[in-house]
Amino acid sequence: MDLSLVERESENAWRIRPTGKMKVPAIIYATEQLIRDMDSKVYEQITNVATLPGICKAAYAMPDAHWGYGFPIGGVAAFDPREGGVISAGGVGFDISCGVRLLRTGLRVGDVEAVKEDLAEALFRKVPAGVGSTGKIHLTPREMEDMLLGGAQWAVGRGFGRPQDLERTEERGRMAGAQPEHVSDKAKKRQMDEMGTLGSGNHYLEVQRVAEVYDERAAGIYGLQEGDATVLIHCGSRGLGHQIGTDYLKSMVSAAPRYGIALPDRELACVPIRSPIGEEYLGAMRAGINCALANRQIITHLVREAFAESLPHAGLDLLYDVSHNTCKEEEHGVDGKRRRLFVHRKGATRAFGPDHPDLPAALRDVGQPVLIGGTMGTCSYVLAGTTESMDLAFGSACHGAGRAMSRHAALKRWHARQIIDELAGRGILIRAHSYRDVAEEAPGAYKDVSAVVDAAHLAGLARKVAKLVPLIVVKG
Amino acid sequence: MIERDAAKQSSDSARWEHFAHIADIGVRGIGSTVEEAFEQAALALAAVTVELETVNPQEEVDIRCDAPDVELLFADWLNALIFEGATRKMIFARFRVSVQDGHLEGTAWGEKIDRARHHPGVEVKGATYTELAVRREVEGHWIAQCVVDV
Numbered sequence: 001m002d003l004s005l006v007e008r009e010s011e012n013a014w015r016i017r018p019t020g021k022m023k024v025p026a027i028i029y030a031t032e033q034l035i036r037d038m039d040s041k042v043y044e045q046i047t048n049v050a051t052l053p054g055i056c057k058a059a060y061a062m063p064d065a066h067w068g069y070g071f072p073i074g075g076v077a078a079f080d081p082r083e084g085g086v087i088s089a090g091g092v093g094f095d096i097s098c099g100v101r102l103l104r105t106g107l108r109v110g111d112v113e114a115v116k117e118d119l120a121e122a123l124f125r126k127v128p129a130g131v132g133s134t135g136k137i138h139l140t141p142r143e144m145e146d147m148l149l150g151g152a153q154w155a156v157g158r159g160f161g162r163p164q165d166l167e168r169t170e171e172r173g174r175m176a177g178a179q180p181e182h183v184s185d186k187a188k189k190r191q192m193d194e195m196g197t198l199g200s201g202n203h204y205l206e207v208q209r210v211a212e213v214y215d216e217r218a219a220g221i222y223g224l225q226e227g228d229a230t231v232l233i234h235c236g237s238r239g240l241g242h243q244i245g246t247d248y249l250k251s252m253v254s255a256a257p258r259y260g261i262a263l264p265d266r267e268l269a270c271v272p273i274r275s276p277i278g279e280e281y282l283g284a285m286r287a288g289i290n291c292a293l294a295n296r297q298i299i300t301h302l303v304r305e306a307f308a309e310s311l312p313h314a315g316l317d318l319l320y321d322v323s324h325n326t327c328k329e330e331e332h333g334v335d336g337k338r339r340r341l342f343v344h345r346k347g348a349t350r351a352f353g354p355d356h357p358d359l360p361a362a363l364r365d366v367g368q369p370v371l372i373g374g375t376m377g378t379c380s381y382v383l384a385g386t387t388e389s390m391d392l393a394f395g396s397a398c399h400g401a402g403r404a405m406s407r408h409a410a411l412k413r414w415h416a417r418q419i420i421d422e423l424a425g426r427g428i429l430i431r432a433h434s435y436r437d438v439a440e441e442a443p444g445a446y447k448d449v450s451a452v453v454d455a456a457h458l459a460g461l462a463r464k465v466a467k468l469v470p471l472i473v474v475k476g
Numbered sequence: 477m478i479e480r481d482a483a484k485q486s487s488d489s490a491r492w493e494h495f496a497h498i499a500d501i502g503v504r505g506i507g508s509t510v511e512e513a514f515e516q517a518a519l520a521l522a523a524v525t526v527e528l529e530t531v532n533p534q535e536e537v538d539i540r541c542d543a544p545d546v547e548l549l550f551a552d553w554l555n556a557l558i559f560e561g562a563t564r565k566m567i568f569a570r571f572r573v574s575v576q577d578g579h580l581e582g583t584a585w586g587e588k589i590d591r592a593r594h595h596p597g598v599e600v601k602g603a604t605y606t607e608l609a610v611r612r613e614v615e616g617h618w619i620a621q622c623v624v625d626v
Contacts, residue, residue, distance in 0.1 A: 039498060067498045069606035069623055094601040094625045131525060131596035132565050132589035190562050201598040201626050239562050242601040242625075246555050249605065254544060266605040406496040407598070407626070436597030476598075 001038045012063075012459040013392075016043070021264070022050040028061040029393065029459040034451060037404075041067035042074075048264040049077050053272070054085025056334055056341055060393040062348050063455035064402035064447065068093075070267030073347035076396045078332065080341055081273040086261065087281055088270035089252050091344040092327050094245035096285055097292030098203075098236030099323035100349075100371040101169075102382065102468075103300065105229040105307070106315025109209040112229045112471055115310040119207065120429045120472045122306035127205055127299055129198035130433030130476035137195040137298070144188050147195070148180040151290030152321075155297035160196075161304075165297065167360045169321040170350065173297070175290050179283025183240065184247050187284075190239030191291060196298035200437055200476030202400075203235040204376060205303065207472040211379065214464040218366040218384045222319055224466045231316065232380055232468065233299050234373045236325065237292035244288045248281045273342055282327075289326060296321060319382075320369035324349045324399040332394050343394050351385035351397035351462045370397050370462040372453055376430060376473040377423050377443030381453045383462035397462040401449035410445035411436065419443075423473075432475040441475070486512060489617045492520035495607075497623045502607055503554070504621035510546065510610065511573050513620035514553055518571040518584070521554055521603075521624060526594045531569035533585030539573075541580040546610045549580055550620045554603035557584055565589050567596065601625040 006014040006028065014035055016026040026046040028035060042065045049059040049071055056078045065074030070090030079085030105112070112119060128135050139147060147154045152173030156163055166173035180188075198205060210228045213219045224230070237244075252269035255277050263269060271278045300318065307314040327344045334341075352359060352368040359368055367385035374380045378401070389395050405413075416435035419442050423430055432438045457464045487508035495502035501524055505517025522528060537560050541552035553573065561567060568586030589596060601624075608622040 041498075069500070069604040069625065073499055090605075094604075130591065131599045132591055134565075186559055190559065199599065200596075243559065245625075246558075246602040249602075250543070250548065250552070253548065253605065266608065269605070403499045406498055407501055408494050408496060433591060434595060434597045436595060440598060 001035055001040055001043055003036065005043055006035065012455055016047060018050065022047055024050050024055050024058045026050045026059045026061065028065065029455065029461060030063045031455045031458065034063050034455050038065060039067050042072045045070070045072040046075060048268055049075060051264055052086050052268065052270060053261060054079045054083040056080050060396065062396065062398040063459065064398040064400055064452040066402045068346060070265055071344065071346040074398060074402065075346045076344065076348045076393050078341040078343040078394050079273060080339055085273050085342060086270035087273045087278045087327055087342055088268060088344065089245055089248040089281060090267045090269055091346055092285060093325040093346050094242045095236035095325055096241035096244060096288035097323040098325045099292060099296065099321060100232060100234045100373050101296050101300065101321035102319040102371050103231040103303065103316045104223050104319050105231060107229045107311060109227050109229055111311060112207055116429060116472060118310045119307065120431050122309045123205060123303065123472065123474050124431035126302045126306040127198055127474060128196065129474060130200050133197050134193040135196035139192050139195060144191065145180050147294050148183060148287035148290050149178050150174055151293040152297035155294040160298045160301035165300065165318045168318040169293060170323060173293055175286045177283065178287040178290050180287050182280040182284040183244060183287050187240045187243035187247065190243050194238040195295060196302060197238060198235050198299065198476055199238060200434065202441060203476060205474040206232045206470045208232060208380065208468040208470050210466050211469040212467040214466065215384065218465045221363065221366045222369055222382065222465060224382065230468055231303055232373060233296055233303065235295060235299065237288045238295060240291045241288040244284045248284065251277055285327060289323065292323065293321070320371065322349050322371050332390065345396055347399050348396045349399045350395060351389050352395045353385045353387040353390050372398060372449065373400050374449035375401055375443040375446045376441065376470060376475070377428065378449055380468040381464060382466045382468065383453065383456065384465050385462055386460055388460045389462060392459065392461055398452050398456045401446040401452055403445060404447045405445040407440040410440050410442050414439045414442040428470050429472045430475065434476060437476055490516055492516040494520060500623050500625050502621060502623045504619060506617055506619050508617055510575055510618045513618040514550060514573045514575065515571040517554065517620045518557055521557060521600065522568055524600055524624065524626065525596050525598060526567050528569045530594050531567055532587050533570040534587050535566065535585065537564065537584050539582040539584060543578055545578065547608050549575065549578055550610050551603045551605060551608060551622055553580055553582065554624065558600050558602060560584065567594060598626045
């Protein structure tokens with residue numbers, strides 16, 4: 001991005017003054033290097049978001065921001081319904097509540113290394129992944145309804161996982177306000193056989209080691225020590241979420257003019273939160289969140305079954321589950337007043353600071369675990385939400401590395417075999433259904449996740465707690 | 477219905493391509509008519525996931541869409557293919573459409589996914605409205621394109 005387009009507000013924050021139809025400024029959190037490397041579409045998209053009705057304070061871009069559709073990936077914006085605020089299906093994305101959860105195995109690296117091949121095979125066999133895969137669960141219409149209302153709570157009730165998992169999941173595992181009646185039959189049909197499936201693309205399941213601890217106190221409270229083995233699961237709401245996104249994008253683009261909303265980009269399709277379509281989308285999107293939470297909960301259960309084959313003493317307690325494609329109603333301070341806002345996070349993670357009432361008591365002292373998934377060849381991070389993040393970007397942080405190269409370019413540049421061999425040489429075992437997907441997801445096709453996380457840390461969005469390096473990667 | 481061999485009967489200008497989008501991927505169909513551009517774009521969509529020559533187009537699925545304008549109709553067409561592929565666990569590699577006044581009638585030919593033979597890569601979640609365009613170029617040919625989310 002051309003630095004003449006932005007004003008440096010502080011060392012790691014860049015401001016775009018409102019011009020034209022922008023109602024608020026746009027703020028990009030990044031180091032100078034990251035903002036220089038950021039594509040110019042982020043500028044175009046984040047300033048478009050700043051034009052939407054009812055937007056509060058500013059439109060924000062996280063350090064991993066890149067060209068998305070409508071909103072940039074790594075975009076955060078909050079809207080006040082009392083000021084005509086809008087809700088946007090494109091601002092949430094197709095993969096509603098795509099997210100990451102981290103399990104503490106209670107094991108050390110050596111325990112995993114001793115059975116690595118067997119464990120990788122068991123995980124690959126147990127967790128369905130890739131195009132055309134189906135889960136073992138076939139939902140009846142009644143069960144679909146219950147799942148969409150109950151989320152991870154429904155899954156635990158069905159025997160997938162433990163009640164204490166719910167304490168460690170956003171919304172206690174169940175998003176309130178879900179309205180399955182506003183989820184189309186097509187969306188439900190797409191999901192009937194997809195519960196407990198990982199998907200493809202950038203979704204994965206990793207067994208990792210804690211390679212470095214930056215904050216001993218927070219790591220202690222999170223239960224992470226250098227040399228521990230962890231499991232990270234990254235996936236979303238599967239076909240159901242994708243179809244909800246598709247359905248409402250179309251209905252919102254048709255309805256927006258009726259509310260006098262001039263869209264700078266059709267993908268920004270939105271309607272007032274307090275409008276029939278707005279309310280219906282909220283109900284459907286919340287059902288989509290429940291689907292994603294249930295899905296990750298079922299996969300957690302499958303992971304535990306896979307571990308039980310070779311490591312029956314593994315604890316596999318859930319550290320936390322975060323979503324990074326959502327719109328949530330939250331209370332935030334704006335100009336000294338508490339306001340109920342609808343916060344869109346598109347490719348951005350909620351990062352609530354210490355003492356937030358939504359956090360489980362055990363985590364309240366240090367803030368919410370912010371889980372940042374990297375790529376299969378690099379590393380992931382655990383951060384902690386900060387008090388200042390609540391003011392900086394409505395309690396939000398980055399969500400991953402962000403792509404630096406298109407899939408097409410990656411496919412031309414790398415062969416899967418070469419990547420698998422190279423990673424094996426570094427002690428990382430890959431089990432993938434698709435060789436093509438491995439090449440397209442080559443670690444080199446992504447930005448440097450460490451630079452992104454450092455920028456989030458330096459900007460104060462969240463602070464670094466620990467670094468996780470993969471041992472086993474299961475992909476679609 | 478007489479099955480048409482899309483490759484043989486398509487015009488000289490008919491082709492498809494992918495265009496770069498950092499996180500996702502763009503699909504573009506080019507043809508002498510709007511229909512041909514839609515058919516070619518559907519090939520581009522399928523090629524996001526599989527090598528087209530591995531697919532045997534033996535099973536046929538009928539598709540109907542309605543939309544207020546031709547661009548939204550194009551996104552609907554791709555989304556209908558994504559839906560049929562996802563729910564039938566099929567991949568398609570031959571297409572035919574007719575388009576009139578915001579109404580589309582089409583047929584997709586394909587087969588059930590065989591992971592050993594098709595080696596499917598990434599699945600497409602939906603067609604977005606980003607870079608969405610259906611237009612006649614000055615040279616006379618039609619293009620139909622958008623970014624799809626993967």
